[in-house]
Amino acid sequence: MTKVTELGYLGLSVSNLDAWRDYAAGIMGMQVVDEGEGDRIYLRMDRWHHRIVLHADGGDDLAYLGWRVAGPVELDELAERLENAGIPFKVASDVEAAERRVLGLLQLEDPSGNPTEIFYGPQIDTASPFHPGRPMFGKFVTGDQGLGHVIIREDDVEAATRFYRLIGLEGAVEYKIALPDGAVGTPVFMHCNNRHHSIAFGLGPMEKRINHLMVEYTDLDDLGYAHDLVRQRKFDVSLQLGKHSNDEALTFYCANPSGWLWEPGWGSRHAPSQQEHYVRDIFGHDNEVEGYGLDIPLK
Ligand code: MBD
Numbered sequence: 001m002t003k004v005t006e007l008g009y010l011g012l013s014v015s016n017l018d019a020w021r022d023y024a025a026g027i028m029g030m031q032v033v034d035e036g037e038g039d040r041i042y043l044r045m046d047r048w049h050h051r052i053v054l055h056a057d058g059g060d061d062l063a064y065l066g067w068r069v070a071g072p073v074e075l076d077e078l079a080e081r082l083e084n085a086g087i088p089f090k091v092a093s094d095v096e097a098a099e100r101r102v103l104g105l106l107q108l109e110d111p112s113g114n115p116t117e118i119f120y121g122p123q124i125d126t127a128s129p130f131h132p133g134r135p136m137f138g139k140f141v142t143g144d145q146g147l148g149h150v151i152i153r154e155d156d157v158e159a160a161t162r163f164y165r166l167i168g169l170e171g172a173v174e175y176k177i178a179l180p181d182g183a184v185g186t187p188v189f190m191h192c193n194n195r196h197h198s199i200a201f202g203l204g205p206m207e208k209r210i211n212h213l214m215v216e217y218t219d220l221d222d223l224g225y226a227h228d229l230v231r232q233r234k235f236d237v238s239l240q241l242g243k244h245s246n247d248e249a250l251t252f253y254c255a256n257p258s259g260w261l262w263e264p265g266w267g268s269r270h271a272p273s274q275q276e277h278y279v280r281d282i283f284g285h286d287n288e289v290e291g292y293g294l295d296i297p298l299k
């Protein structure tokens with residue numbers, strides 16, 4: 001069965017491009033690529049032309065998720081599967097594919113209306129070495145694990161789980177976490193490669209389509225460097241440094257210029273081959289500034 005292979009790219013809708021340049025490059029280490037289009041800039045994390053497009057259209061939210069498949073045959077197979085499942089989609093034109101720097105893509109919406117693209121053939125700029133926006137000890141963990149993971153809004157968690165299974169992700173509930181109001185939170189985490197999870201949802205209602213983006217460093221010192229800069233520049237920290245039980249990554253959560261969260265991380269383990277669940281995190285992740293949708297006691 002054809003599956004998506006990675007969370008390959010993201011489109012983000014932002015209001016303040018300059019603030020985002022400083023944040024993504026100067027703090028997090030991404031490379032800004034500005035091709036003079038005026039309404040967008042690109043963020044590079046590796047040899048790809050880009051992993052993230054920042055569209056300056058004021059939305060301050062997720063614009064689209066890009067899931068990769070191996071090639072044109074796989075794209076056709078997924079199109080047929082969507083058709084059989086009665087899920088509407090559009091085959092993008094050559095001009096639209098070129099805008100995304102890919103060879104071909106389908107455009108659709110997930111069950112909560114999150115704009116979703118399935119693509120193949122990204123432009124890889126092998127001739128242009130990755131040049132981080134600030135000195136880096138190591139690199140970003142990407143390759144066949146994709147760019148990172150996102151937590152997004154899904155109003156119907158079961159419908160979302162079915163949708164992501166249909167396009168090839170695996171996974172289910174991974175935490176049963178006691179919430180302050182006495183309820184039990186049961187977030188779903190899903191993966192499509194070795195990255196522990198590429199997408200998660202089901203932590204209750206959210207204002208924005210996206211709660212956070214996790215990007216991972218190969219080197220612990222880059223996480224520390226980002227943490228120092230976030231503290232120096234006094235960006236809100238929603239969850240302090242801590243270690244998750246599921247991916248065992250050391251991470252913290254800080255506000256980005258669009259008012260949702262960035263989760264810099266290091267040391268994630270790969271997705272296990274069988275389902276597990278946890279009732280708390282390992283250490284840390286204490287709540288600090290409230291109001292970013294993760295005011296939950298993780299331990
Ligand atoms: C994660 O990456 C995460 O964001 C949460 C809330 C719990 C476990 C792993």
Ligand code: FE
Pocket residue numbers: 149151212214263
């Ligand atoms: Fe996360």
